[in-house]
Amino acid sequence: xxxxxxxESLIPLHGGYRKLKSxxxxxxxxxxxxxxxxxxVEKRSRAHDQMVQAARSGVQNIAEGSQASGTSKKTELKLTxxxxxxxxxxxxxxxxxxxxxxxxxSLLNLACYFLDRQLAAQAAAFEQEGGFTERLYRVRSQQxxxxxxxx
Numbered sequence: 001x002x003x004x005x006x007x008e009s010l011i012p013l014h015g016g017y018r019k020l021k022s023x024x025x026x027x028x029x030x031x032x033x034x035x036x037x038x039x040x041v042e043k044r045s046r047a048h049d050q051m052v053q054a055a056r057s058g059v060q061n062i063a064e065g066s067q068a069s070g071t072s073k074k075t076e077l078k079l080t081x082x083x084x085x086x087x088x089x090x091x092x093x094x095x096x097x098x099x100x101x102x103x104x105x106s107l108l109n110l111a112c113y114f115l116d117r118q119l120a121a122q123a124a125a126f127e128q129e130g131g132f133t134e135r136l137y138r139v140r141s142q143q144x145x146x147x148x149x150x151x
Contacts, residue, residue, distance in 0.1 A: 010139050011132075014070030018040050022114035023062045026087060029111050030045065030055040033090065042096070051093045057086035073131040084115040 017023045033055035041048040065079030091108040098105050129135075 007142055008135065008139055010135065011070045012135075015067050017063045017066035020062065020066070020114075020118065022083075022111065022118050023059065023066075025107070025111040025114055026058040026062055026083065029087070029090070029107050030059050032107065047093065051090055054086045054090040054093070058083045058090065061086065062115075071132045073122070073126045075127075077119065077126065078120060080115065080119055082113075084112065085113050085117060086117065 030052075032050055037043075037048045037051050041051065061079045061083035065076045065083065068079060069076035087108055091105065091112060094105050094108060
C-alpha cells in the first residue's frame with residue numbers, strides 16, 4: 001500500500017540565514033568595515049557612519065528577509081534586495097576610498113555576487129511555488145476536499 005502524501009505545511013521552514021553564504025560574507029564585510037572605518041575614516045564623519053550602517057543593513061536585511069520568508073515571499077525578496085542595495089552602496093564607498101589610493105576591492109564583490117544569486121533563486125522559487133497567500137488557498141482547498149471525501 002502506498003503511503004498518503006503529507007499535507008502541505010501552512011508555514012514552511014524559514015530562517016536558516018546563518019547558513020547562507022551571502023549572510024556569512026556580508027557579516028564578514030560588516031566586521032571588516034567597522035575595523036576599517038575605525039582605523040582609516042574620521043570617526044565623527046558622515047562617511048564613517050554611512051559605511052558602517054550600510055554594512056550593518058546588508059547583514060540585518062538578509063536575516064530579516066529569511067525570517068519573513070515563512071509567510072511572505074514578497075517581503076523576503078524585498079528585504080534581500082534592500083540588503084543587496086546596501087552592500088552596493090558600501091561597495092561604492094570603498095571603491096571611492098580605494099580608487100583614490102590606487103587599491104583594489106574584492107570582498108564586497110563576492111557578497112554582492114552571492115546576493116545576486118540568492119535573489120535569482122528567490123524569484124524562481126516564487127514563480128514556481130507562489131507565496132503565502134497561494135499556500136493558504138491550497139491548504140484550505142486540500143482541507144475542504146478531505147472533508148468532502150470523508151462524507
